Amino acid sequence: MRAVVQRVSSAxxxxxxxxxxxIEAGLLVLLGVAPDDGPEDTALMVRKLSGxxxxxxxxxxxxxxxxxxxxxxxxxxxxxxxxxxxxxxRPSFTGAAVGAYADEVYRNVCAGLRNQDxxxxxxxxxxxxxxxLVNDGPVTIIIETDSRKKRSQ
Numbered sequence: 001m002r003a004v005v006q007r008v009s010s011a012x013x014x015x016x017x018x019x020x021x022x023i024e025a026g027l028l029v030l031l032g033v034a035p036d037d038g039p040e041d042t043a044l045m046v047r048k049l050s051g052x053x054x055x056x057x058x059x060x061x062x063x064x065x066x067x068x069x070x071x072x073x074x075x076x077x078x079x080x081x082x083x084x085x086x087x088x089x090r091p092s093f094t095g096a097a098v099g100a101y102a103d104e105v106y107r108n109v110c111a112g113l114r115n116q117d118x119x120x121x122x123x124x125x126x127x128x129x130x131x132x133l134v135n136d137g138p139v140t141i142i143i144e145t146d147s148r149k150k151r152s153q
Contacts, residue, residue, distance in 0.1 A: 001041045001105070001146070002081045004030040007054050007139035011074045013123040014130040021121035026071030027052070028133050031109060032081030033102040034095060034146060041145040042105060046112035048143050049073065062139075066118065073113055076123035076131055077106045099126060 005027050012022040029049060055064035055071070066073065079102060083091030096102065103125045113120045123129045 001034060001037045001045050001109075001144070002032040003045060003049070003143045004078075004081065005049065005052065005054075005141045005143060006030075006133060007136045008074075009134040009136045011131070011133035013074065013076055013121075014132070015124045015127045020124055020129075021074050021076075023072035023074045023119070023121050025055075025069055025136070026066055026119075027054075027073050028131070029073055029075045030078040030081060030131075031075055031106055032078050033097040033105045034082060035097045035101070037097065037105050037145065039108075042108045042112060044145045045109050045143065046116075048145075049109075050113060050116050050118065052141065052143075054139050054141060067116075072119040072121060073110075074121045074123075075106070075110050075113070076129060077102065077125045 008026060008028045010024050011028040012019050051065055053065050054062045055069045057063040079093055079096040082096035083093055084095055085091050097105065106125060110120050110122060
């Protein structure tokens with residue numbers, strides 16, 4: 001599983017001209033799912049997202065989490081995070097999970113965050129979405145759960 005996480009002052013996702021998800025301060029999570037992602041990957045991603053300390057404390061140090069600032073999550077599925085351009089300029093997406101499975105894992109990540117009492121807004125899986133954000137910092141972090149790529153957690 002791969003996530004691009006952005007600390008935001010606000011973010012929203014629009015489908016067909018209608019806003020389907022909106023948050024103020026919190027994290028915008030662009031989430032890609034690989035075919036071999038399982039429950040351990042889901043649990044790790046939820047743990048990393050919920051505990052990620054990238055919000056400033058009173059000393060302007062990144063020591064606070066979404067829970068600490070009473071923020072929200074906007075989680076948007078994005079299979080293109082597994083785009084591979086190693087063999088040319090047109091990306092191959094064979095590293096991304098197929099739709100039904102990816103949707104299930106994506107929903108499980110969102111449910112895991114909701115189970116911790118976070119406000120979680122979503123995009124629409126598989127839809128063409130327009131994502132707007134005000135990146136606060138800017139701060140952008142990449143989280144990967146793939147055991148072949150991850151360092152010691």
